[in-house]
Amino acid sequence: MSFTQALSGLNAQQQKLGVVGNNIANSQTVGFKSSNIQFADVFANSRVGLGVRTSAVLQNFSQGNIESTSRNMDLAIAGEGFFRYQQPNGEIGYSRNGQLTMTADGRLVNAQGAQIMGYPADAEGNVQEGGNVVPMEIPPGDLPANATTELGVSLNLNSGQPVIAAAFNADNANTYNYSTNATVFDSQGNARNLTLYFTKTAANQWNVNGRLSGGPADGGTYDVALGNLTFTQNGTLQAENTNNATFNNNEFGAGNPLAALDIELSFEGTTQFASESTVNDTIQDGYTAGALVGITIEEDGTIMRNYSNEESRAAGQVTLVTFRNPEGLRPEGDNLWAATGTSGQELLGAPGAGLRGLIQPNAIETSNVDMARELVDMIVAQRAYQANSQTISTQDELLQTIINI
Structure with a gap:
């Protein structure tokens, strides 16, 4: 039984080192949220426990540092909430990473090609807040002239x-x-x-x-x-x-x-x-025709099309999603999470509304990994792994003594 206990301890500390190693590896990943492992002891109608098992891996969704960048397509969330993305396969994912690029056909996507979503705007630039949420696109056409009235x-x-x-x-x-x-x-x-x-x-x-x-x-x-x-x-x-x-x-x-x-x-x-x-x-109120020269994104998520005639029109509004239990989200990789029954249904709305944070343009949210804490946890896990190994060695010596009698 001692071998089983020690083996469970080795497996548990190995998983702990895996979690710590994953945190350290993603210390520079934009929008990454660190994780921590929880252990539980094992009993089976016996006075002596049978070892340890991994009961849960919890995610830490605390705010990471917000760093300014020189890109107007970089977005950070100051507060609670997630960006809503439509992946190339049509599935919906949620992320804290707002590093966007614009494709040749005007779609706003992340590095993996997932398209950020929000409220659309009509031809006059009026955002249809509270309507259907759609993938964000920037119409490529020029702004037609408008006679003074x-x-x-x-x-x-x-x-x-x-x-x-x-x-x-x-x-x-x-x-x-x-x-x-x-x-x-x-x-x-x-x-x-x-x-x-x-x-x-x-x-x-x-x-x-x-x-x-x-x-x-x-x-x-x-x-x-x-x-x-x-x-x-x-x-x-x-x-x-x-x-x-x-x-x-x-x-x-x-x-x-x-x-x-x-x-x-x-x-x-x-x-x-x-x-x-x-x-x-x-x-x-009149203006001449203008060509699209760029876009900017406001704190409330409004995507503004800027034209050469110094006019601007909204192309849509990026929305944010909150959950009753963010720790219940399932990691999908590529900085995305998926909703589960444990996380609850998405609560969608405009940035700054309710508990949702504001969008910080020209900035990114860095990983919330605390390197000092992770290094300490790694040392503790390493020592625990060595101690469990020593338990196996000690049990082996006892068996060898019994055999030699």
């Missing part, structure tokens, strides 16, 4: 300017007090110049006119009377006049093949004070 201008008009009674003429500077320019875009993405003319027609009233020019050779020049701005005695716009700050249905004609521009102009925040006329802010 809204223009917001906030400025100050000098209250000290004289009233002009002459009829407005854009070509005659004596018929207006102040002018400013804004860039707008037509239906084909051509940058056009919109000049706004402000003529003081009464003590607290200004007439506004616009001229669209520039662009392609056949773009033409179009003049439009836009409306009036009426100010209070304090120099602010009259709030009771709803049409005073926003001018609708301002259609600037355009030559074939360009569509007419229908621009809604807002002068909210405009003032009439005794200081130089100046523009404080200009905002418009």
Whole structure:
């Protein structure tokens, strides 16, 4: 029986050394989680135990260190959760390793070809959060041009300017007090110049006119009377006049093949004070066509497509998965785990929601292996292995003594 006890001890310490060796071997594996072995004694209706056995190998899912990298495709999870991957064979796996690359057809995959998953976005870049989770892909197409439909201008008009009674003429500077320019875009993405003319027609009233020019050779020049701005005695716009700050249905004609521009102009925040006329802010919603120049991933997992026209659109949102019992996950290799009945069902959602951590872009999570602890455990296991070997030697000497009697 002593031989059996010692043999079980040798087997147990050999497995312990295997676990320690695996931890040390993966000390530089991104997203790796160390393991620890648990032993249990063996009794079979006897007063003396029959040895030891391995009862469980537990995984340690504590947070590893987060290290910055120079790649915008490296992701780390700061907090709880796992990335959800679809493997090439269609099976689902979970990982803490967020080192991604983009294939020629726009798929976001890890080194083994598993595709990271998340919420998709529509053609306008609106993420469909809470919908079906799909493998993440980056559409390769360019961003089409968008004609300007809204223009917001906030400025100050000098209250000290004289009233002009002459009829407005854009070509005659004596018929207006102040002018400013804004860039707008037509239906084909051509940058056009919109000049706004402000003529003081009464003590607290200004007439506004616009001229669209520039662009392609056949773009033409179009003049439009836009409306009036009426100010209070304090120099602010009259709030009771709803049409005073926003001018609708301002259609600037355009030559074939360009569509007419229908621009809604807002002068909210405009003032009439005794200081130089100046523009404080200009905002418009048009842009020219743009080519895809790269992607970035935000802390909430949103994948942004960046275009050469300085516009950005969401391509989707990386999701995170949590489990009630992460220690019940089954290691699959290649930095992946699989769900089991012990781990419970996946709980999926956006990063930062509930107990899920945030995504740290341009970073990786290193292995949580504590090398000092592993080396100590290795020494202890080695000594225990030697002690069990000594037990066999001692038992052999006793048997030899009995035989020699």
